[in-house]
Amino acid sequence: MRYVTSVGMEVHAELLTKTKMFCRCPNAFGGEVNTRVCPVCLGLPGSLPVINRQAVEHVVRTALALNCQIAMWSVFHRKNYFYPDLPKGYQISQYGETNPIGYHGWIEIPSEDGENKVSIQRVHLEEDTGKLMHLPGGKAGVDFNRAGVPLMEIVTAFPPDIHTPDEAREYLHYLRLTLIHLGASDGKMEQGSFRCEPNISVAPEGSDKLGTKTELKNLGSFKAVSIGIQHEAERMISTIDNGGELHQETRGWDEGRQISYPMRKKEREHDYRYFPDPDLPPMVFDEEYIEGLRAALPELPLQRRKRYIRQLGLSAYDASLLITDDPGWAEYFDEAVSLGGSPKLICNWMNGDFLAMLNEEGLPARESSVSPAHIVDLVALLESNRINGKQAKEIFEQSFKTGEKPSDIVKREGLEQLTDESEIRKAVKEAMNQNPDAVQKYKEGKTNIQGFLIGQVMKKTQGKANPEIVSRVMTEELER
């Protein structure tokens, strides 16, 4: 029997704010344990929370970017459960179908023949929990530095639109890039500021019911997510085929052994006894505020990708090299393209020599001495055949070191490429006269000796000769 896999996705992203969600403690990563805490985020009696406006704005902008409806009147709820990392005994979160700040949206992800839509059920705002730590001697501790950090939860709609590990990975990739380009989150999976928990089920093809689902935890990378989903789907299918029974459960991913293992069974949904938090006022938005934020949204990664491919003629691969965790990289490219020049050549130079030099120096593009105008200048020299590729590399290296414009370097050092055919022919003849053995070998059929002769010509012209013309003229002279 053939099976269809369905994947729902729950993503938690910590928001980029100066302070925590409901108090003035700094929102930061790492540091000495329990140093960024106060009565509010420790849940001490009598303390009162105050809503962080910046965090709300991040969630509204994300919801708009994800094509959501906005709840113009949205309240916080208390989600009650007991766990040592939760100082108040409840988490401030948002509950309900149309109460979360954003609901009923969608995001596009690239597919083989265009784009797929993944429906989003909700985007809501809550607070992060503390972190449990294992201490020497079998003891445990809690670090509350993370408790109360603003956290956004993004949940896909049911039934899920994601059916393959690749789609799951693309969804996470574009969602994460979207949050980074919005400036809402830094998306650092390794620091836990972007976390995802897929739930997976399989059902016979054509069935209108979804199978029993499991939730997968401890996925540390996008690669682990796609391998984990693949593994889980295969495990479920083989269990069913062997007459076994699936349980609704939470499973952990063992990265070392590349398998999932049972963590806990979900007998029934938890009763969190949600109720509106009486200490917090409702968030009431007006049209003007929402439309102002909508109008100020930046170009989003998928829109940019479409523009690069469909308007600028770049390949999907080139587009992916430009749309990265650093929105400034794509902006740099856009600025260069707006100054004129071939987008493909600009892209190649940025992702080739320029990126290598930036990485070596540990510099962001804007802090280097090479501006978009420098790249355009270099590309123009190449396109007009005034310099060849080898010269371009040397000129660019100088430009990177000194900030001098490539065309100024060419002028100052007299580096213009030699394209005059009669002069090139003269150099070719000279090289042949000085190397009769090589010419003889060529005539005897060892045609790859031509490379050596071309090298001689390049040497004679101080590397300035246009290599295509040299090669053509050389063949003509040798075949005479």
Ligand SMILES: [Zn+2]
């Ligand atoms: Zn605090």
